[in-house]
Amino acid sequence: MARHSGGRGWYGKVIGAAVGVTMLATGASVWTAQAGDADDASPEATAPAAPGGAAKPVSATIAHSSEAGKRGINITIDDGPDPKWTSQVLDLLREYDVKATFCMVGTQAQAHPDMVKKVVAAGHRLCDHTVSHNTGMDKDSQAYQSQQILDAERMITKASGGVRPMYYRAPGGAFTPYSRKLAASRGMRPLGWNVDTKDFERPGTDAIVATVERELSNGPTLLFHDAGGDRTQTVEALRRLLPRLKEQGHTFGFPVR
Template identity: 80%
Template sequence: MARHSGGRGWYGKVVGAALGVTMLAVGASVWTAQADGVGGSSPGATASAPPSSAAVKPVDVTIAHASDAGARGVNITIDDGPDPVWTPQVLDLLREYDVKATFCVTGAQAQAYPDLVKEVVAAGHRLCDHTVSHDTAMDKKSEAYQSKEILDAERMIIKASGGVRPMYYRAPGGAFTPYSRKLAASHGMRPLGWNVDTKDFERPGADAIVATVERELSNGPTLLFHDAGGERSQTVKALRRVLPWLKEKGYSFGFPVR
């Protein structure tokens, strides 16, 4: 899993040792077993007292990289929304091809567009906590800051959804820390990485996005797209081609698991 850098479309490598977990899909054994950043503040968010590292319960913090649809399963994940222009178009495509996806929403966007969060849930998709403000440098910040970003977003998403809890936590740009993974997991949110980064946020063209999926699908089942953080017409066009192509190749659509 490559890492998003400062939210402007450049990537660096995740340092696996710092995370204490392998974030890249390693060969066929994992596969078969197996942004522009959204800014914004968090008006109305309630500050939370961060639990100390010692207070966090021991939980499974390995990053989800398999699919519950089995060896030929893929996980569609959609980041940074919801967005009033692009999220409805993505939802329409997913409905058209009978695909369920995981939406990694930010607290700021969820608070701004609660009806869209409810639409995501009503359509049978899952929610993922993508922090309040999508700070791709949060792994360099204090535990108190990480806690506020994650837990305030969790509360904002639950409120926006009408009581549905996010099942996953995806660090902005892959900026996981041991603390953030433990904290999220202690709240029932599985740390969620990705195997195929479509780089759609760079707007390379629909052809390039589709080619990336076709070329890198052997890396593992979790595909990363975006429905916010910028103009996403290329993502919509690419999904219109990728979803039926995956079905034609015999893949099924599922949700991330260990």
């Protein structure tokens, strides 16, 4: 598995150097726990419940299938919302009649509630991507993990007008058994990915498209970004990929909960 790299806490107060992280096994479509991951204490024993009560608990295993079936693809968009780039992504998704899952950073959702509401109004799903996008949070305490997940859930739910996130994606894939169980207890299925498009690194539109075409056999969930810098290449790659994938007989759906 290859975790994508991003800044440690680059949306929040924790600022540091970008770190490499590990997420997806080459050719594999199922998340496997990293060496050293232990079955931590039950999250219910240590984590406070968010206001409004918990949603129905879901599985704590990483979602890796598509409700759209064998030819299904899950488009996932991370790190927003961003007024400029999220709007452009939404326009493309509407043009090609594609639904996606938006993994939102809590501080971004809080800053741009209008964009969160537009995502929901267009029929897309929400995903909790923590408060500050700390890609090293798997090394932090359970109390810190709880704060990052639960506060982001509250921020996103408030920004959306009451629509709760259905998934939880750890920044950079920094899941722990504890964080997965905590998210699941709140009704948020842990969400990994099968194809890291590397769009975060801005390798060029051609490279992003080529990565998707080369690695799509790994599994249905594709990782893109709509914030964290200039996302022109992401938008252009989606403009090429969405119609092309449809022509190839793929359908688009949501990760199976």
